[in-house]
Every structure is written in C-alpha cells, then in structure tokens.
Amino acid sequence: MYPRLVVDLKKVKNNLDKITEMVKGSGCSLMIVTKGYCADMEIYKLLENSEIDYLADSRIQNLKKYHGTKKERVLLRLPMISEAEDVVLHSDISLNSEIETIKQLNNNAAKHNKTHKILLMIDLGDLREGIFYKNEDEIYETIDEILKLENIELYGLGVNLTCYGAVIPKNENLSILVETASKIENKFNIKLKMISGGNSSSVYLIGKNELPRGINNLRVGEAFLLGDETAYSQMLDGFYDDAFILEAEIIELKEKQSVPVGETGVDAFGNRPVYEDRGIIKRAIIAVGRQDVDPDNLHPIDSKIDVLGASSDHLILDVTKSDTPYSVGDKVSFKVSYSSLLRATTSAYVEKTYK
Template identity: 85%
Template sequence: MYPKLVIDLNKVKNNLNKTIEMVKGSGCSLMIVTKGYCADMEIYKLLEESDIDYLADSRIQNLKKYEGTTKERVLLRLPMISEADDVVRYADISLNSEIETIKKLNDAAGRLNKKHKILLMIDLGDLREGIFFENEDEIYHSVEEILKLENIELFGLGVNLTCYGAVIPKKENLSILVDIAHKIETKFNIKLQMISGGNSSSVYLIGKNELSEGINNLRVGEAFLLGDETAYSQMLEGFYDDAFTLEAEIIELKEKQSLPVGETGVDAFGNRPVYEDLGVIKRAIIAVGRQDVDPDHLHPIDPSISILGASSDHLIVNADKTESNYKVGDIVKFKVEYSSLLRASTSSYVEKEYK
C-alpha cells in the first residue's frame, strides 16, 4: 500500500551508534528524542539495546509505549496540568517552567507514591519555554518553591534553542545556563545532577570543542535520524541522511499549461500561491499531500523531477524534463527532511516498511 515510509534500520542503527559515540564521547549523557518517527517500536528495539541513557518525547502517548523500558523516560513538552497523573505515571523526568504545574505534579506523585524529577527550563533568548535568564528573582523563587515539595526532585536545568527563535547555541549563551546552575547550587546548598544544553543544534559544538564546560546532557533527535546538525544544517561525518524515504504513487499524468486559468485567490490553506509560466508541461499528481507530508521539505530522488505544489491529498510535480518513462501507477521516491518525516510518521494514511 502507498504512500509508505521506508525505514532502513541498518542506517538508523549506524546513525544511532555515531550519535552515541559523538555525544557520550563529549562527556554528556544522551536523550534520544523519539517524536520525529512517532515512537516507532522497531526503532525503539534498537534504542533499548543501545547505550543511550534516556528516551525523550513531547507526547505522553508516545512515552506510554515504552512501558517496561530499562531507560528513563523524559517528557520534553511542558506538562499540561490536566495530564499530571499520566506524566508522573509514564515519565521519570519532565521539563517545567510553571510552579503551579510543578505543584500539581507533586500532588500526582504523592497519590502514586512516586518521586518525580524535573528540569527547570531557562530561556536564554530563543523565546520558547523557560524562565527568562535575566529574571533571577523568578528563578530563585521557583527553586525555593520546588525545594519545599516532598514528591518532586529538582534534577537540574535545561534550555531549548533554535526551535522557535532560531537562536544558535554558542559557548557564550550556554555558559549563562551553567552560571545560573552554579548560583542555584551555592544559594540553596544543593547539587544539580543535569545541565541539559539543548538539542541537535548544539551538537556542532562538540566537533569544535566549544561545548560549555558544565553542560552534561544533550537531547538529540534530528541529528540521529537524518544526520544533520540543526544550527547550520551541516551533515555530520559518517551519518546517513536517507535512513527514511517516502514512496508514493502517480495517479494522474497529463500535459497541462503551468499557469492556472481564471482569477486566482487563496488556496485550500489560505495561502496565495505564485506560479511560474513554464508553458505546457508534463505534470504528475502523486497520492500524498499536506495532511501526510510537508512538501516544502520533500526532495524527489529523481533529480529531473521538481515539486510544483500540494493540496491536502495531492502532490503535483513537474515531470517534463525526466527521461524516465513514468506512467500512472508508478512509484516516485523522495528523501525527507525533519518536518516531512514528522508528519509522515504521524499520519495514519502512510504505511511503514522496514529493510
């Protein structure tokens, strides 16, 4: 059945081993982020047998799949108060910034007779989650309140960079996180076990030997899956970028002009598309769409094909220059970037095949 995501488990294992060698060789513990492939259980088997330390995901539903794992489970997205019981039940550690939520986790942990560990998130300027680094009073007040809670352990601090504000991790800004951790340890006479210095955008610092001293954990998803660090989008040596490929079927192949006929407005997603006049071209419609992939981050393996656009369920490509004798029913293969992999893995309409 098509469309399908073809997963080369040997290439995934290679990337996993390279990630372990890189991150743990730097002295950091390693969280492998599993949301990019929706906690696929075949990949989970590789992780369970590996030397990683933590399984990390943004969705509690995915962490539930790992019941019985020997790894600690980490909830990456800030918990919802409404899911506090499940967070404590299915995650050993969660990332937090709101004291009211942490108190609800404490209550849930008490009911479940558990101790729940948290990383207090610090915002170093990327403007996603965390207490803004300049607000020392809020940071100290939060720590003070957390330390009063019987069922919560302040396990450490964390930061997220690049995902929203596209702020690049540097030795300078990560050193701020380390400095805040040292101040907290001195002020409250405690020892923080983890200083988590970000995600795949931080791994380039390892190769440059510029990862701030004191950072002892990284959370890695895209670099492991697709072999690229996400600060400057550079391929990592020895990694594969094609462990995942998308295959989809041609359902129409016709010659048509390249400009729509008539007055144009917005498309099905509220965008106003711009078209290039290429004359009459051979256009293929492929049975996959924006509901399943991000067409802006999808690349035909046949370099003579180019993507023209997509609707919910249709991908339109220019097949005018190809020497391949495509026909209706043929399969077209694509390399995927992270956003397309994420969407394809989540879509119930995309099958999975392993090799």
C-alpha cells in the same frame, strides 16, 4: 500499500551508533528524541539495546509505549496540568517552567508514592519555554517553592534553542546556563545533576570543542534520524540522510500549462500561491498531500523532478525534464526532511515498511 515510508533499520542503527559515540564521548548523557518518527516500535528495539541513557518525547502517549523500558523516560513538552497524573506514571523526568504545574505533579507523585524529577527550563533568548534568564528573582522564587515539595526532585536545568526563535547555541549563551546553575547551587546549597544544553543544534559545538564545561546532557532527534546538525544544517561525517524514504504512486500524468487560468485567491490552506510560468509541462499527481507530509521539505530521488505544490491529498510534480518515462501507477521516491518525517510517521494514511 502506498504512500509508504521505507525505514532502513541498518542506516538508523549506524546513525544511532555514531551520535552515541559523539555525544557520550563529549562527556554528556544522551536523550534520544523519539517524536520525529512517532515512537516507532521497531526503532525502539534498537534504542533499548543501545548505550543511550534516556528516551525522550513531547507526547505522553508515546512515552506510554515504552512501558517496561530499561531507559529513563523524559517528557520534553511542558506538562499540561490536566495530564499531571499520566506524567508522573509514565515519565521519570519532565521539563517544567510553571510552579502551579509542578505542584500538581507533586500532588500526583505523592498519590502514587513516587518522586518525580524535573528540569527547570531557562529561556536564553529563543523565546519558547522557560523562565527568562535575566529574571533571576523569578528563577530563585520558583526554586524556593520547588524545594518545599516532598515528591519533586529538582534534577537540573535545561534550555531549548533554535526550534522557535532560531537562536543558534554558542559557547557564550550556553555558558549563561552553566553560570545560572552554579549560582543556584551556591544559593540553595544543592547539587544539580543535569544541565541539559539543548538539541541537535548544539551537536556542532562538540566537533568544535566549544560545548561549555558543565553542560552534561543533550537531547538529540534530527541529528540521529537524518544525520544533520540543525544549527547550520550541515551533514555529520559518517551519517546517512536517507534512512527514511517516502514512496508514493502517480495517479495522474498529463501535459498542462503551468499557470492557473482565471482570477486566483487563496488555496485550501489560506495561502496565496505564486506560480512560475514554465509553459506547457508534464505534470504528475501523486497520492499524498499536506495531511501526510510537508511538501516543502520533500526531496525527489530523481533530481530532475520539481515539486510544484500540494493540496490536502495531492502532490503535484513537474516531471518534464526527467529521463524516466513515468506512467500512471509508477512510484516516485523522496528523501524527507524532519518536518516531512514527523508528519508522515504521524499520518494514519502512510504505511511503514522496514529493511
């Protein structure tokens, strides 16, 4: 069945071994983030038998799949109050920034006679989740409230960088997190067990020996899956970038002009596309679309193919310069970037096969 995602488990295992050696060799514990491939159970088998410490995901539905795991489960996205009970039942640790949510986690943990661990998120300027680092009074007031809760353990602090504001982790900004942790420990006479210093964008600091002393955990997804650190998009030595290959079938192949005819407005997704006049070109349509992938982050294995655009269910390619004499029914293969992998593994219309 097509479209399909071909998963090379040997290459995934290679990347897993490499990132484990790198992160744990730096003195950090390792959370492998599983949302990028929708908690695929074949990859889970590799993780379960590896030296990683935590399975981390943004969706509690994915963490439920890991019932019975020997690893600790971590909910990465801030919990919704409406899912507080599931969070307590299906994760060991969750990332938090709102005291009302933490109180609901406490209530549900008490209900089930459990202690739930949390990382309090600190915003170092990327402006996604967390208490802004300059608001020390808010940080201390929140911690004071947390420490009153009998079924919540303040396990540590965390930060997210790059994902929203594209702020690059540096020794300077991550040192603020370490300093904040030290102030908290001194003020409240406690010991924080984990200082989680970000995601795949922090990995490059290991190679430069610039990860601040005190950071003792990283949460890694893309670097493990696709072999690139996400601060500067550089490939990591010894990793594969083609452990996941998307294959899709040509359903139309015709020569047409390259610019639409008539007045143009917005496309099906509300965008105003701009077209390059390439003259008459050989256009292939393949049976996959924006519902399944991010067309801007697909990379044809045939380097002489250009991706022109996509609608919900159709991807349009320029195959004019290709040396391959494509026909209707032929398959076209692509490397995927993170956003396309995320979408393809979430789509019910993309099959998965393994080798």
